[in-house]
Amino acid sequence: MTTTAPRDEQLWSRCDGCSSLLYRKRLRRNLDVCPECGSHARLDAPDRVAQLADPDSFVPLPDRAVRVDPIEFVDELPYLHRLGGARAATGLDEAVLCGTARLGGHPVALAVMDFRFLGGSLGCAVGELITRTAERALADGVPLVLVTASGGARMQEGALSLMQMATVSQALAGMREAGLLTVSVVTDPTYGGVAASFATNTDLVLAESGARLGFAGPRVIRQVTGATLPEGFQTAEYLLRHGQVDMVVPRHALRGRLAALLAAAEAGRRAPETSPAPRPPATAPTATTRPDRDPWETVRTARHPGRPTTLDYLETAFDGFVELHGDRLGADCPAVVGGIARLDGRPVMVIGHQKGHTTAELVTRNFGMASPAGHRKALRLMRLAARLRLPVVTLVDTPGADPGVSAEQQGQAAAIAENILALTVLPTPVVAVVTGEGGSGGALALAVADRVLMLEHAVYSVISPEGCAAILWPDSSAAPQAARALRLTGADLCRLGVVDELVPEPRPAAHADPGGAGELLRRAVAANLAPLLTVPPATLVRRRRQRFRRFGAARSAAAGPSAAAPAGGRAEVA
Numbered sequence: 001m002t003t004t005a006p007r008d009e010q011l012w013s014r015c016d017g018c019s020s021l022l023y024r025k026r027l028r029r030n031l032d033v034c035p036e037c038g039s040h041a042r043l044d045a046p047d048r049v050a051q052l053a054d055p056d057s058f059v060p061l062p063d064r065a066v067r068v069d070p071i072e073f074v075d076e077l078p079y080l081h082r083l084g085g086a087r088a089a090t091g092l093d094e095a096v097l098c099g100t101a102r103l104g105g106h107p108v109a110l111a112v113m114d115f116r117f118l119g120g121s122l123g124c125a126v127g128e129l130i131t132r133t134a135e136r137a138l139a140d141g142v143p144l145v146l147v148t149a150s151g152g153a154r155m156q157e158g159a160l161s162l163m164q165m166a167t168v169s170q171a172l173a174g175m176r177e178a179g180l181l182t183v184s185v186v187t188d189p190t191y192g193g194v195a196a197s198f199a200t201n202t203d204l205v206l207a208e209s210g211a212r213l214g215f216a217g218p219r220v221i222r223q224v225t226g227a228t229l230p231e232g233f234q235t236a237e238y239l240l241r242h243g244q245v246d247m248v249v250p251r252h253a254l255r256g257r258l259a260a261l262l263a264a265a266e267a268g269r270r271a272p273e274t275s276p277a278p279r280p281p282a283t284a285p286t287a288t289t290r291p292d293r294d295p296w297e298t299v300r301t302a303r304h305p306g307r308p309t310t311l312d313y314l315e316t317a318f319d320g321f322v323e324l325h326g327d328r329l330g331a332d333c334p335a336v337v338g339g340i341a342r343l344d345g346r347p348v349m350v351i352g353h354q355k356g357h358t359t360a361e362l363v364t365r366n367f368g369m370a371s372p373a374g375h376r377k378a379l380r381l382m383r384l385a386a387r388l389r390l391p392v393v394t395l396v397d398t399p400g401a402d403p404g405v406s407a408e409q410q411g412q413a414a415a416i417a418e419n420i421l422a423l424t425v426l427p428t429p430v431v432a433v434v435t436g437e438g439g440s441g442g443a444l445a446l447a448v449a450d451r452v453l454m455l456e457h458a459v460y461s462v463i464s465p466e467g468c469a470a471i472l473w474p475d476s477s478a479a480p481q482a483a484r485a486l487r488l489t490g491a492d493l494c495r496l497g498v499v500d501e502l503v504p505e506p507r508p509a510a511h512a513d514p515g516g517a518g519e520l521l522r523r524a525v526a527a528n529l530a531p532l533l534t535v536p537p538a539t540l541v542r543r544r545r546q547r548f549r550r551f552g553a554a555r556s557a558a559a560g561p562s563a564a565a566p567a568g569g570r571a572e573v574a
């Protein structure tokens with residue numbers, strides 16, 4: 001917003017976004033967001049702290065910024081003169097305001113950058129103050145929230161300014177090793193060395209609406225490359241689509257969103273035995289089990305367009321879902337959704353394939369077939385859950401991995417392999433539920449778990465019946481025959497030991513009563529998760545490995561031909 005008088009005298013501001021003339025008091029009541037176009041004006045650090053922290057809870061760190069001039073830099077003015085001018089103009093010692101506070105009742109350490117102070121540049125004093133804030137968070141065992149606004153590293157301090165990128169990052173590494181949450185709130189603008197360090201290497205990256213983030217600024221990129229930049233380049237919304245941030249949050253919702261994330265992190269650090277009381281069971285919808293049901297009929301039911309999706313179950317079986325986006329490498333795969341939710345009051349990380357109900361939704365979500373970016377997003381969220389000591393619940397519903405050329409070019413096989421390996425050693429409880437189609441390695445990438453459940457009318461197989469028929473029969477018209485031979489129903493897989501429990505569905509199937517299906521899924525996941533919560537991490541991992549070790553050929557052969565070769569084939573021991 002453009003103003004022409006000191007703040008205590010100004011009555012009107014002009015919006016830089018739409019040029020509307022705005023009454024200053026109205027603008028302040030709207031958190032300095034234009035009520036006409038939604039443009040977010042820059043906030044100074046004290047105003048930002050006032051908006052985020054609980055009233056009267058912010059306590060500045062006792063450490064004062066030391067005025068440093070390590071290389072005695074002089075341009076038109078000596079550097080120390082510029083520092084003095086910035087201090088006089090802003091009332092701050094440096095370009096960051098640091099302290100402890102409560103946010104939504106949760107204790108945090110808070111470091112808020114101020115662009116007014118030499119463009120929020122990162123110098124030795126700024127790096128020291130943020131590092132001490134992280135060290136204070138580590139000592140107190142509380143999360144760290146960083147609010148960034150910076151043009152980059154401070155040129156007047158030379159290479160020592162560059163070193164602050166590593167100094168602060170090392171402090172964040174200590175937080176990560178301790179399992180303490182770190183959150184970056186990116187505000188406009190955030191560039192250079194700040195963008196390439198603590199603005200983006202925290203556990204979660206939230207971007208305020210309209211904020212710009214990048215290493216090189218658009219003017220530099222245009223000058224160097226001569227390229228025409230895409231519309232909205234480097235804005236928060238652009239970055240969300242390209243997997244660089246977890247979410248974009250308007251200013252009025254920022255405090256509430258942070259409070260929800262802090263609550264999940266705080267609950268994850270509680271002793272595992274202090275689990276909340278389970279929700280009283282509701283009357284179960286009538287379920288049916290038909291052992292004589294034709295497997296091909298089950299395949300068709302699992303693919304029914306009305307069958308509940310992951311987002312449907314997040315609405316009916318879980319509470320308070322906060323979606324997290326992106327693989328941080330360039331994409332946000334819409335076929336995989338994930339984030340923090342509550343199951344019977346307990347925070348959990350939920351990750352699942354997302355299909356859709358209409359043709360347009362199915363196309364947008366790639367029919368639930370994850371790209372390598374989707375697998376990498378899932379991997380990032382699994383590892384975050386482990387650091388925050390949150391259980392993981394996965395909902396599997398995919399025909400398989402993405403069969404496209406680009407997926408192969410982006411390393412699909414390696415992405416699936418990395419997920420399987422990560423789940424094998426993940427030191428937190430994992431419960432997987434096959435809710436629809438469990439197809440091939442695309443399904444297994446989310447299904448290496450302590451407990452594997454399967455909905456009554458779901459299927460789980462090494463390949464689709466059509467694919468199997470095309471390879472082993474004359475043509476794909478033999479798909480019904482292949483479905484019978486593959487033993488892909490829940491009843492078959494329970495007998496094989498691949499699945500631990502069948503979850504009943506409302507009659508005739510989940511699509512007839514999505515709310516009832518969600519309630520049945522909620523109860524089944526809660527019941528299977530509860531015994532895992534008090535198991536030590538090392539024991540969890542050992543048992544998980546033992547669970548999958550039993551599928552080796554020697555054990556299958558010892559179990560007899562019905563288990564070893566359900567399709568009538570022969571098992572051989574190497």
